Amino acid sequence: MRYHNTYARLDPRLYHQQQPTPLTHPKMGHFNTSVAKQIGWTEEEDLMTHWVDILGGHYVPEQFEPLAMAYAGHQFGQWAGQLGDGRGLLMAQVLDANDQLQDLHLKGSGLTPYSRMGDGRAVLRSTIREYLCGHALNQLDIPSSDALGFVVSETPVRRERMEPGATLMRVADSHIRLGHIEWIASFAPDLLSEFTDYMIDTYYPTCRESDTPVLAFLTAVVTRTARMIADWQLIGFAHGVMNTDNLSITGSTLDFGPFGFMERFNPAWINNHSDYTGRYAYQNQPAIGHWNLNTWLPHFMRLEGVTREALAECLAPYEATFMQYYQQGLCRKLGLPHQSDSLALAFEWLTLLEDNLLDYTNGFRALLGLVAPDEYPYEQQLLLTLKSELQSTALADFDAWAKRYLATIHALPPEQVINSLKNNNPVYVLRNSMAQRAITAAEQGQFEEVARLYELLATPYTVQDIATELDSTPPAPDAPQMPISCSS
Known part of the structure; x- marks a missing residue:
């Protein structure tokens, strides 16, 4: 090495x-x-x-x-x-x-x-x-x-x-957290300039090309964090404990504790059983990312030339970056171009999932069964299962939405739509029940299920023979999603 x-x-x-x-x-x-x-x-x-x-x-x-x-x-x-x-x-x-x-x-x-x-x-x-x-x-x-x-x-x-x-x-790629700067600011403020130079030179060297490399670095951390959290929201991932000491300066997911992948779609889902107020609920992650950065940035005012106004400009791109990246990704999950009509369809789809507590991962993947049922029998079965869970009124709402959606994609190249649906909607995510089955076996000295899940999750966008029905089965609609303990 x-x-x-x-x-x-x-x-x-x-x-x-x-x-x-x-x-x-x-x-x-x-x-x-x-x-x-x-x-x-x-x-x-x-x-x-x-x-x-x-x-x-x-x-x-x-x-x-x-x-x-x-x-x-x-x-x-x-x-x-x-x-x-x-x-x-x-x-x-x-x-x-x-x-x-x-x-x-x-x-x-x-x-x-x-x-x-x-x-x-x-x-x-x-x-x-x-x-x-x-x-x-x-x-x-x-x-x-x-x-x-x-x-x-x-x-x-x-x-x-x-x-x-x-x-x-x-x-x-890094274990430096927002909390490193909080520690320096409180216990060793004389190290701030040296440590900031280290972060720039090691992780963001292109920022040296800027007339204001520190501000360029801070802006880059803000935008990377926004994109990471948009990725989380798109895939249905909830980190569960977004403390400032658990966010990396590189915008990479770090410190897995009470995480979870969304099953039945509930934006207010709290996956950490210690999160009594729902601070880190799935729907709050974008706002918490902003809060953490807003808490982190003022420490850099100790550096020469870094003003409150300049830091406000560093933070300003967060919301726009998140919204653009999330909305573009949401449109891709429906195989649609990024435009207002596509977003309207996308948010109507999310509402259907939420109102009927449908499975997030299966719901999006089932769109392939709507668009090309003969080519994608697995996804067609997902679609049938999804529709079987709808009451008559909800089924009428779904049929109306599907009609508008199919009319919209009719004007697009079919291969383009299908590829977008396939490449942006996984078949498999790590459901808590899957992980728990692997843990139960491992505690008995059997690691074959860990190996199987490792292989399954290596190609999450492809239907696989090694999968079992349980890998894609959500909990019952009236069953609470499994909360996870922080203790580890």
Whole structure:
């Protein structure tokens, strides 16, 4: 691998260097050969031979320089003070096959000075959920961390019950969060200029071409964040805990906890059982992204030439970027051009899904069964199932909408419409019930279901023989969608 451990060269106040605490008898859970090849891991015999021991904390390669990052954050809208890597270590940074910097971060690696009241560990269920979700989002072309693999162990970890401890080697383009700047502003303000230069030079080097590189950098973070959240909304993904310490400066999805993919469409869905006020409900994610950035940006006023007015201009593109990207994506999900008539049809479709609690993923994919039923029998069956759930009045509303929709696409090239529907509406997402079945089997020492879901989610836009009926079956309309615990 091409090591590029630049973070370890920064001011030592920003981190604490330490070794991982080994797990007891780590065993293989799953290994991501695609990520391994991308980062050059497969080229190193030593790494391939000892990957379980590396992830289990028993062996640290010579080129690794493990450290726990210090950062702060606002959690559920309240200042939480100093936080940091309480159960994870940045093990190394490498350049991948595309010359893109990637962080190798071992999650569940033991106590650090930032653990607070925690135990420094991760349990198997949360590890499997993060492993599969990072993989799923990447295959859906949504910027996200991924993972090299995970191991399970005999180390007992107590959460709501005693559970097996596990570790995950997360791979992400950055682990720098909005909360890093919040920490610097509160505890080491003299580092702000140096650290800002590091972020620009490392992650946004083209901003150096601007007459005002700091402002160009801040604007780029704003627009990337807006696009990421638009991606979430389009695919029906709810992060569940959008604290400032859980948002990356690169606009990549980071820190999977109580996440979920929308099943029956309810924009007010709360997937985090600790989110008592619904702050991080699916429909609130765009506004929370804006709130987090608005909280983050004023810290840069300490820098020369950065004024409140200039920061307002940096934040200003957020709403327009989000709306444009979301609306364009919504039109593509219907195979339509981005124009007002298309948006009217799209929002009517969302209303039909919401009013009748129809499945979000299946609902959009079923449009192929409406447009080309003979060519897409699977999607035709989805359409029939969807219609069978509609009462007479709702069925009339659907038929009226379908008539307008078919009349609209009639003027478009059929292949263009079909390709747009196929490429923007997945057949499979990681439903909570799917992840839970894999977790239940894994806790019995059986990882075949993890492997099957990994393969299934690798090509989410294609109907696959390895799929089961349960992979596409939503909960009953009157059943609550499974809330997920923050504890992991």
